[in-house]
Amino acid sequence: MRIVFAGTPQVAVPSMDRLVEAGHEIVGVLTRPDAPVGRRRVLTPSPVAARAEALGLPLLKASRVTDEATAQLAAWNPDAAAIVAYGGIIPPAALAVPAHGWINLHFSLLPAWRGAAPLQYSVIHGDDVVGASTFRLEEGLDTGPVYGTLVLTPGPEATSGELLAELAESGAELLAQTISGIDAGRLEPRPQTGEPTYAPKLTLDDGRLEWSLPAVALHRRARGVTPEPGAWTLLDGARLKLAPPRLRPDIQGVPPGRLAWAGRAVVVGTGTHALELTRVQPSGKKMMPASDWARGAGDIEGTVLG
Known part of the structure; x- marks a missing residue:
């Protein structure tokens, strides 16, 4: 053809x-x-x-x-x-x-x-x-x-x-x-059936993580916007890009958006349980392991993202 x-x-x-x-x-x-x-x-x-x-x-x-x-x-x-x-x-x-x-x-x-x-x-x-x-x-x-x-x-x-x-x-x-x-000549199309849903083009704002939401919803959003437009949050007014985090249902009680150490892992609180940050990219730098970034940033305990 x-x-x-x-x-x-x-x-x-x-x-x-x-x-x-x-x-x-x-x-x-x-x-x-x-x-x-x-x-x-x-x-x-x-x-x-x-x-x-x-x-x-x-x-x-x-x-x-x-x-x-x-x-x-x-x-x-x-x-x-x-x-x-x-x-x-x-x-x-x-x-x-x-x-x-x-x-x-x-x-x-x-x-x-x-x-x-x-x-x-x-x-x-x-x-x-x-x-x-x-x-x-x-x-x-x-x-x-x-x-x-x-x-x-x-x-x-x-x-x-x-x-x-x-x-x-x-x-x-x-x-x-x-x-x-x-x-x-053996294939004919069939009309669509069912209720349609819509997926408009994502903008940069769609990648911003709102830490008051449940961890599962944030985990899905971060994976959905990777690689484009990318997940991000604010730190001291600057954009911090994020690779998809890991679910940490074993860690409870961290307030939404607050950073904390969990052993060698860096976690952030959400509306439910914590998420573990995997890799981050501060403004003007390359993506790096979250633990390396946190050690270089000094005392991150109690820092609030968003």
């Missing part, structure tokens, strides 16, 4: 590679323009752009799908389009270009967590299972009929970043199987 592939971040690369391995012809790749990366803000191609160039595939860089971009998509004459985390809206004129439509790999079990940050919200809300869906893209926000799903049971310490890396690989196979099923 002749395929246009649309995607931008690293999580989309396995899907593009798998479609090539499956024998589909990638007639063109749509990705977002080069973006500044690192402290020096060097303009850098997206991971999908870099991989497409390595594969010698025609490439279209566009921050949004304009009439001109739609004309280029039509010139490629695709049978279908596959889209994984492109990062932009596909307008109706572009949706109508391929005969078999646009097939989206989305990292949730639709209709759960429609939107930009599905895995992050799955982890934050403590879902027993996470997963991915392939569905036919339409004008509504992730509302289209579903072709297939896969389910993953997350580990108790898994971050959204770790789960996304795992689902990027298994989801690539799901997407390839979906495209092949459509090509063979």
Whole structure:
């Protein structure tokens, strides 16, 4: 099948590679323009752009799908389009270009967590299972009929970043199987059923930990916002970045936000039991073990975060 592939971040690369391995012809790749990366803000191609160039595939860089971009998509004459985390809206004129439509790999079990940050919200809300869906893209926000799903049971310490890396690989196979099923004429999508939930893009404020909340809720939030936008708190008015902490139900009675030593571990109080800080990153420094930071900071007993 002749395929246009649309995607931008690293999580989309396995899907593009798998479609090539499956024998589909990638007639063109749509990705977002080069973006500044690192402290020096060097303009850098997206991971999908870099991989497409390595594969010698025609490439279209566009921050949004304009009439001109739609004309280029039509010139490629695709049978279908596959889209994984492109990062932009596909307008109706572009949706109508391929005969078999646009097939989206989305990292949730639709209709759960429609939107930009599905895995992050799955982890934050403590879902027993996470997963991915392939569905036919339409004008509504992730509302289209579903072709297939896969389910993953997350580990108790898994971050959204770790789960996304795992689902990027298994989801690539799901997407390839979906495209092949459509090509063979044996796969039809089914309307979504159930009450939808929504996962809008996370902001920096979503990573702030409020220590009056229960430890389990804070543990989930920290894992859900790792690696982006990242968990953090305030210390003396400055932002202190945090790796996901560990649950310490054996330590009770530490007031919310207060730091304390528990043997060689640094713990912080919450609305229930304590959490153990694992790694921290003070402003202007690298991430380091919390115990090393605490020893270097002097007497941390009684210091209050937040």
